[in-house]
Amino acid sequence: MAEGSGRDKKGSSGRSYRSKAGLTRQPKKMRGRKPSSQRWLTRQLNDPFVAEAKKKGYRSRAAIKLEQMDGKHKFLKPHMRVVDLGCAPGGWLQYVARECRLDAGKGCLVGIDLLETDPVSGADIMVGDINEEGVLEEVATRIGGKADAVLSDMAAATTGHRQTDHLRTMALLELALDFAGQILQPGGLFLAKAFRGGADANFMKLLNERFEKVRYLKPDASRAESVETYLLATGFQPPENDETG
Ligand SMILES: C[S@@+](CC[C@H](N)C(=O)[O-])C[C@H]1O[C@@H](n2cnc3c(N)ncnc32)[C@H](O)[C@@H]1O
Known part of the structure; x- marks a missing residue:
């Protein structure tokens, strides 16, 4: 149906x-x-969320998910420095640029994707693979040091084979956490796409060690039958031996 x-x-x-x-x-x-x-x-x-996204001028239905999550948990604030991993076609960028009032010239938003993304006012967009050498340094240079928030809506092209798709998404989630761990400033937040019941115990342990609070979010626009969910981790605490700051 x-x-x-x-x-x-x-x-x-x-x-x-x-x-x-x-x-x-x-x-x-x-x-x-x-x-x-x-x-x-x-x-x-x-799909009402496709219609809603279109009406609001978003390039993606995914923007409605971020709008719903932020509407409820209020984690995006004016003038934040935000990194958006897997940003194409740019719906999340549009939402963040507006909510963080980047047009006012304060704050910063850097997006990166394997694919080209059409320009979004207030966002600095790169084409690249977050797993490639030098990408983290380039993002850090563009953001001007450390970030307040790392968002990841990264998804691998689906194969239709459930377990393979699951493993690929989890691999991207781990990459995103690794990236966030190196670029977030103390107190920063991490929001990433995950699979319900998917994150393994070691991953959750790491996440809980690094952040004060970790929650699973399921916005209404994320289809009920989909195993997709989001992890919101707030209050980043860098490991004590961190010398990257
Ligand atoms: C669901 S889309 C993101 C939609 C976006 N949040 C929006 O609102 O427009 C997922 C994106 O993750 C990107 N992606 C997957 N693996 C990536 C990687 N290793 N590095 C950068 N981007 C990646 C894909 O190219 C794809 O465009």
């Missing part, structure tokens, strides 16, 4: 999104498309 077809979910505005007649809208021109592509198109057409 396509998402939204029979349920009465709510958009982040709190409005019910099911059509008045309760019907699922079907895309035109379905002929010749693979069933998986047909399902994706139908879901997009009926």
Whole structure:
């Protein structure tokens, strides 16, 4: 069943999104498309968060997830220095640039992705792999030292093989934490995409050692049937032997 077809979910505005007649809208021109592509198109057409993102001028539906998480937990503040890992096509950048009031010339936002991202006012965008040598140093130079927040919505291209996709996402999560551990200033925050029940005990132990508070978040815009979830860790405490500062 396509998402939204029979349920009465709510958009982040709190409005019910099911059509008045309760019907699922079907895309035109379905002929010749693979069933998986047909399902994706139908879901997009009926997804209230796709519509909400479009209405708000966001480039991605993902921006609604960040808006919902920040709306509830209020972790982004004006003039913060923020790093966005896996920033393309730029929805999170748009939200952060606005919430952190970067147009006022204070604060800083650096985004990085394997893919090109169209410019976003207030953001400094790089193309690169966060796993590559020299990338961390380049981001640190651009941010002007240490960051107040590291956000990661990084996701690997899905294979359809559940376990493989899971392992890839977890590998990106570990990379993101490693990156954050080197660039965050004391008290900083880390928000990253994870898989429900996915982070292993060692990873959670490390996260809990490095941060004062760790929470799992599941914004409404993250599909209920998806194992996707987010980890929000606040109050970064660098290891005592840290000499990078
Ligand atoms: C879900 S998208 C991010 C959407 C983004 N938050 C937005 O709102 O527009 C995930 C991104 O992670 C990027 N990514 C995956 N692995 C990466 C890596 N090793 N380094 C940099 N970016 C990576 C992908 O290229 C992809 O664009």
